[in-house]
Amino acid sequence: MQYNFVVLLGDIKQISAEMVIILTIVVIMLMDILAPRGDKTLLAYISLGGTLLAALVCCTWNGVEQSIFSGALVVDRFAFFFKLMLFTITALTQLMSINYVKLRNINRGEFHALVLFATLGMLIMVSGADLLSIYLGLELNAIACCVLVAFLRQNVKSNEAALKYFVLSLFSSGILLYGISLVYGVTGEINIYKIARYLSGQQNVSHPMLHLGLVLLVVGFGFKVAYVPFHMWVPDVYEGAPISVAAFLSLGPKAAGFAVLVRIVMVAVFTLKVEWSILFSLLAVVTMTLGNLTALCQENIRRLLAYSGIAHVGYMLMGLVAAANYPQLGITSVIFYLLCYVFFNIGPFGIIILLCNKHKICEFIGDFDGLSVRSPLSAFVMTIFLLSLAGIPPMVGFVAKFLIFMAAMKAELYWLVAIGIINSAIAMFYYLRIVVAMYVRAPKPGLKINASPSLTIALAIMVGFTLLMGIYPALFIGFARYSIATLL
Amino acid sequence: MISLNWYLVVSALLFCIGLIGVLVKRNVIMVFLCLELMLNAANLSLVAFSDYLGNIQGQIFTIFNITVAAAEAVVGLAIIISLYRNRAMTNVDDFNLLKW
Structure with missing residues (x-):
């Protein structure tokens, strides 16, 4: 097909949500320079408004299935699902940052523009249909995130976290690129759908170079998704980065990374499913066990959340393994897990922001002693999030875990389910440890709540969805099932 | 004409050295x-x-790649400079505030 101006305009119309984000970034950066010095809270509201507008625009394209820009990007329901999820994550991060940014003296214009840049990178990742656009999206996200982690310039911990994040992210991009070059060498294609077509046309797909390329790809994305052994950056970055950035990193790149991983393993190399299902089942076991065992001995809540996040990735990988035999069931459970994980994983970071002031960050479990006396409501909200993370029935965390285990049972991965259940039991201990600290121990002096309207709204949304999705999960499971219908 | 294998050997060696x-x-x-x-x-x-x-396609990929590497270099050096200003050292073993 000849590529002319009319086709180009049509393609640009399909990415109007991304265009809205780009325009918002430009407006924020210009206003940051042009506006007089002083309070620039307006910029935060502009970026929030831009995100919501982009989400609205994105909704108008729901149901369209089209490949655009000569097959570089694809607009489909799967991408739509993840785009909505990313907009939610970004909006929650921005709501949580509005007060926190002022507290830590962060330059507002740059901060909000970079959050949007990182979001833009992830949007490209989830709709990327060839390895080049996926790689570019990934790098845009990684570069923006590096700067976000380093934002507390005077703080040595933030510097160190940024250095570790940067070195490991470049390291993994190098490995990813080498993997891409090998896959390209064998198949002669960088488009995911063309790779799939090439592989399904071959008699014998077991080419050693292709296997090596695939392993390197899995390693490269492993950094984004944070499974063992590429998880080392997670706890350090969560501890060193500004708290709202840690909340953003705990979900955004993970969700986008999973979207890409699903697209690659389910579409491009589905013919190699025996190989990758073995690889992912081993990674799942190691990831959840190591994550949970290390989380047991953490005193810092941010590090605890980091290791618990690693363990959750292990559960999600279980769903991916099940998808080798039951694609529908497996992928639905994985993306539903990610969707509800948005709400109850950003939540605890919100509570940490709620408790921090100019001089002190309450990030140790000891700092939460007796929170129920000081502020019953915030202790209750934190308890809801923790119970959901632990997977206790009325909360959505239970439904999500149940779906994953059910998919794995159906695929007859009994040993994997057994290890998963033992791990959930271990995880119960460290989540309940925080609950015990809040409700049983005597309160410490100096614990103050620093609530702002925006943070309260963000927390209310997250609690609301955690409860709503737990009570009425069918609606959201239906949405997840709908969004993968055309992918598989 | 140099065959493909030599290029691949050199690239694999470079990758391993890195x-x-x-x-x-x-x-x-x-x-x-x-x-x-x-x-x-x-x-x-x-x-x-x-x-x-x-x-x-491979050549297009490479051009993009060089651009991305330049952008990465900018951010990376900026991070190293801000670290050096605060701590005045460049040995990776000394950056041990965050562990476990």
Whole structure:
């Protein structure tokens, strides 16, 4: 097909949500320079408004299935699902940052523009249909995130976290690129759908170079998704980065990374499913066990959340393994897990922001002693999030875990389910440890709540969805099932 | 005419040198250079494959790649400079505030 101006305009119309984000970034950066010095809270509201507008625009394209820009990007329901999820994550991060940014003296214009840049990178990742656009999206996200982690310039911990994040992210991009070059060498294609077509046309797909390329790809994305052994950056970055950035990193790149991983393993190399299902089942076991065992001995809540996040990735990988035999069931459970994980994983970071002031960050479990006396409501909200993370029935965390285990049972991965259940039991201990600290121990002096309207709204949304999705999960499971219908 | 295999051997060697360098070098700047070496190894193999297969995609990929590597370098050096201002050292073993 000849590529002319009319086709180009049509393609640009399909990415109007991304265009809205780009325009918002430009407006924020210009206003940051042009506006007089002083309070620039307006910029935060502009970026929030831009995100919501982009989400609205994105909704108008729901149901369209089209490949655009000569097959570089694809607009489909799967991408739509993840785009909505990313907009939610970004909006929650921005709501949580509005007060926190002022507290830590962060330059507002740059901060909000970079959050949007990182979001833009992830949007490209989830709709990327060839390895080049996926790689570019990934790098845009990684570069923006590096700067976000380093934002507390005077703080040595933030510097160190940024250095570790940067070195490991470049390291993994190098490995990813080498993997891409090998896959390209064998198949002669960088488009995911063309790779799939090439592989399904071959008699014998077991080419050693292709296997090596695939392993390197899995390693490269492993950094984004944070499974063992590429998880080392997670706890350090969560501890060193500004708290709202840690909340953003705990979900955004993970969700986008999973979207890409699903697209690659389910579409491009589905013919190699025996190989990758073995690889992912081993990674799942190691990831959840190591994550949970290390989380047991953490005193810092941010590090605890980091290791618990690693363990959750292990559960999600279980769903991916099940998808080798039951694609529908497996992928639905994985993306539903990610969707509800948005709400109850950003939540605890919100509570940490709620408790921090100019001089002190309450990030140790000891700092939460007796929170129920000081502020019953915030202790209750934190308890809801923790119970959901632990997977206790009325909360959505239970439904999500149940779906994953059910998919794995159906695929007859009994040993994997057994290890998963033992791990959930271990995880119960460290989540309940925080609950015990809040409700049983005597309160410490100096614990103050620093609530702002925006943070309260963000927390209310997250609690609301955690409860709503737990009570009425069918609606959201239906949405997840709908969004993968055309992918598989 | 140099065959594809030689290019691949060189690129694999470069990649391994970079990989090992990242793991054993102690100076941040050296680590950073080894990372760049890894990226360039991938570039070399992309271009070699592109020539061998007679399709242009690998070369396009490489051009984008060089641009991305430049952007990464800017951010990376900025982070190293801000670290140096606060701590006045460049040995990776000394950056041990965050562990476990």
